[in-house]
Amino acid sequence: MKSRNSQLKTFPGSPNRFYHFSIGLLLIVLTFFLQNLYADSIIERFPPPDGFQRVSFPNDSFATYLQNFPLKPQGSSVLLYDGRTKTNQVYAAVLDFPLLREDLIQCADAVMKLRAEYFYSLKEYDKIQFKISNGMDVGFSRFAKGERVQVKGNKTNWKTGKFKKGTGRDVFDEYLRFIYSYAGTISLKSELKKKQINELKPGDVWIEAGSPGHVVLIVDQVTGKDGQTLFLLAQSYMPSQEMHILKSENKYSPWFAIPKNQTFQTPEWEFPAKEIYGFVK
Template sequence: MKLFSRIFNQNQITNFRFKDWIFLFLIFFAIQNLFAESIQERFLPPNEFKRVEYANNSFATYLQNFPLKPKGSTVSLYNGKIKTNQVHVAVLDFPLLKADLIQCADAVIKLRAEYLYSLKQYDKIHFKISNGMDVAYSKFVKGERVQVNGNKTHWKTGKFTQGTGREVFEEYLKFIYIYAGTISLKSELKKKQISDLKPGDVWVEAGSPGHVVLVVDKVTGKGGQTLFLLAQSYMPSQEMHILKSENIFSPWFEVPKDETFPTPEWEFPTKEIYEFTD
């Protein structure tokens, strides 16, 4: 009886401590996320440079304030494995699906959609898919869905979930991830001059495969020099991350002056820079 009593008491103590550790871990995790650094908080402008500020509700400001995972975080793939080629300086707090769906173009689409969703601008959330069909979130909200037969698509009605809740929003995004890509994304963007570069702009090379990188911050110097930060996802589906550059201002990139713009995992034609129009 004494032995049983002693074991029981030890188990009680062990369980109590384990629960304490779990509780403390949850508190730490909550505090850590509450005070998570944003892009502009972690990456201060280099000497002699000043961050460009934009309107409070702009896509540019949304990106500059996007939260980052803790310093030193590695880039994980959708299946939990670690990305082989670690070419980043920071990882966006950017949850993935447990499927190989959110790749480069999809990640940009997700950020744009999340931005508009946060403002409740539901009618502005629409993206083209590979056959050219413009798929509006507002139709999903009303209970409509897209029927896909080969390369042909049409809207259908039925007993589908309606409303602007996350369930319908996530269902909409998953559909877009499956049927959109660099080609469809490029088709709905507006080409622009590199001299007017701002957060929210993308370099995109359409193809199978193609690639997209997103400008997420911008600073300017006294002499008019512009530097910017780039973020990407890639193949297979992986967390979005801020890329390293290969100049003295790294991770900040300089505006490319040559015909091509090399990034750690892709080289773009410099002129292939685009912006969202809505």
């Protein structure tokens, strides 16, 4: 009768392969751990300057979502959609903001993506809705029901068919890709409300509609004892690139101060100072 051990099959070299597999797995885990160890959020990376205090907002607000948005590890470069590095060093940090391998997610698209991701994180799918360039309202809830938009020239209409349904990430990403393709600064501005400059808060934008146009997003805010307001700005740009926190030219950089002139200069765009807008809902 054979002993139990003698019946076990052995494979030459298998302990070696298992050893290398274990080491490889350990390295992957350590890399992931270290990346997250040195990753932080906007509020963690950028404390208020001396004499200022961060403005707090409700926990489930878009403002708080932006303040707590994760950043790539310190020292990261802004990458373009094709993997190249942004040459204009106008940024203080890079948002952990995955891109497509296509030149699709530019300035307005990045703002809409963050707004959509915010509602998606809350599972408030019916609030994910944007206008496209011809004025049509396109809501994610209709994509979730299996509908899609048919585009012929400047005319669009809803159509049904054997399309994927549900609120899963694949359908959501398909919806976002459609928005990136057919929306921009002109359509985005048309659904925003004008705000007074003393009303600004994270989630508001400076926007100039056009082809090209540009938009920058307020992502954090602090106030001083004298009532002075400072804020952080984030942008994507052309060509498609990771969203990043912009540097300012004042002593509080990267914090910006309320513009006192007719124009508001950011590193890559000059806006009319009063062209500040916010989302309606």
